[in-house]
Amino acid sequence: MLIKEFRGVDFVNREKEIQFFLNYFKQKPERVMWVYGPKSTGKTTLIEYIIENYLLEDKHYNIKYINFRRVLISSFDNFIDSILEEQDDEIQTELNRNYNFFGLFRLEAKTLKKIKENKKNLFNYLLEEFRKEKGKNIFIIDEIQSLQDIYINGNKKLLSEFLNFCVALTKETHLSHVLILTSNTIFLNEIYNNAKMKVTSDFELIDHLTYEDIKEWLISRNLGFSLEDIDLIYDYLGGSVAHIKKLIDYRFRYNSLKDQLEEMLKIAENEILFTFREARKLDKDYLIDGLKNIIKDIIKQGYSDRDSKKDEEAIDFFCEKEILFFDPVKNITIANNRIYEKAFERIL
Numbered sequence: 001m002l003i004k005e006f007r008g009v010d011f012v013n014r015e016k017e018i019q020f021f022l023n024y025f026k027q028k029p030e031r032v033m034w035v036y037g038p039k040s041t042g043k044t045t046l047i048e049y050i051i052e053n054y055l056l057e058d059k060h061y062n063i064k065y066i067n068f069r070r071v072l073i074s075s076f077d078n079f080i081d082s083i084l085e086e087q088d089d090e091i092q093t094e095l096n097r098n099y100n101f102f103g104l105f106r107l108e109a110k111t112l113k114k115i116k117e118n119k120k121n122l123f124n125y126l127l128e129e130f131r132k133e134k135g136k137n138i139f140i141i142d143e144i145q146s147l148q149d150i151y152i153n154g155n156k157k158l159l160s161e162f163l164n165f166c167v168a169l170t171k172e173t174h175l176s177h178v179l180i181l182t183s184n185t186i187f188l189n190e191i192y193n194n195a196k197m198k199v200t201s202d203f204e205l206i207d208h209l210t211y212e213d214i215k216e217w218l219i220s221r222n223l224g225f226s227l228e229d230i231d232l233i234y235d236y237l238g239g240s241v242a243h244i245k246k247l248i249d250y251r252f253r254y255n256s257l258k259d260q261l262e263e264m265l266k267i268a269e270n271e272i273l274f275t276f277r278e279a280r281k282l283d284k285d286y287l288i289d290g291l292k293n294i295i296k297d298i299i300k301q302g303y304s305d306r307d308s309k310k311d312e313e314a315i316d317f318f319c320e321k322e323i324l325f326f327d328p329v330k331n332i333t334i335a336n337n338r339i340y341e342k343a344f345e346r347i348l
């Protein structure tokens with residue numbers, strides 16, 4: 001059965017990906033694993049599904065998971081508070097559990113104080129904590145780009161220190177698997193082009209669902225969609241679960257499926273046009289022309305492999321706006337999701 005339930009809502013397929021990660025965790029940690037892909041393909045959901053359904057119940061594993069989207073990181077102190085907690089701080093623990101943080105590091109108040117005062121190195125302390133664990137360690141970090149622009153006491157970059165620590169955990173000491181999730185392609189590209197990180201990393205793409213997945217899901221939901229309807233939905237929304245969920249939730253408001261899909265398309269088109277306005281405000285109209293060239297490739301062959309300096313600026317700008325998605329491993333640019341691809345045809 002491909003359709004399961006997770007937190008009271010449908011969870012579609014991902015069998016292949018689940019097996020991949022379960023096998024991966026059985027191996028010895030050698031490199032940092034980057035789990036990447038367009039926005040809303042289901043990276044966070046997949047990893048949380050694996051944690052809750054497979055890893056937590058297996059006593060061999062010791063899971064530490066943190067999603068930086070769910071905590072506000074504006075300083076090194078905040079960062080420390082988000083991953084460490086005082087030993088006798090039960091309230092904090094309960095709160096963290098509710099927010100799906102697992103197994104944070106618990107330490108005595110005096111050690112915490114020393115770390116905050118920079119008298120004790122945080123990452124050395126964490127490494128020792130990983131070393132103490134008896135089981136197989138898995139350390140998972142979501143939305144890591146939140147650590148950009150944060151400095152440790154005004155000089156060292158937190159992100160570089162953190163990534164060095166991740167390399168130490170994997171390649172150097174083999175103490176823990178490290179999974180890092182991100183949709184931010186500019187950020188990922190930097191990592192991919194950083195010689196040190198590239199050889200010490202693995203990259204795994206989590207893409208939108210397939211036509212077969214969507215078809216099975218929609219049929220199983222008994223929503224009254226004919227096969228032609230399903231084809232029409234896939235033509236407009238592709239395998240984007242987030243869009244299809246929205247379609248289902250608002251279905252009752254529309255007389256026809258076509259009307260609803262057309263309205264969703266119009267909204268997508270407006271989102272793109274809005275980013276054009278932002279480019280113009282910056283006096284960077286050439287970015288719009290750059291995007292149009294990329295769009296032509298995408299309409300013709302599904303992706304663009306342009307990589308001149310000028311194209312790159314447009315790619316970066318529209319990736320930042322989450323219209324495009326750049327895959328550094330394949331070195332191609334695609335639309336972030338199918339409805340944008342469809343909207344591109346109207347914009348040209």
Ligand SMILES: Nc1ncnc2c1ncn2[C@@H]1O[C@H](COP(=O)(O)OP(=O)(O)O)[C@@H](O)[C@H]1O
Pocket residue numbers: 010011012013014038039040041042043044045046183241242
């Ligand atoms: N396999 C799936 N089946 C059903 N819904 C899913 C699946 N994966 C993700 N979703 C839903 O899609 C939305 C986006 O998922 P999320 O995990 O936040 O994406 P990402 O982390 O890649 O940006 C969420 O509402 C989530 O519940």
Ligand SMILES: [Mg+2]
Pocket residue numbers: 043044045142181
């Ligand atoms: Mg996510």
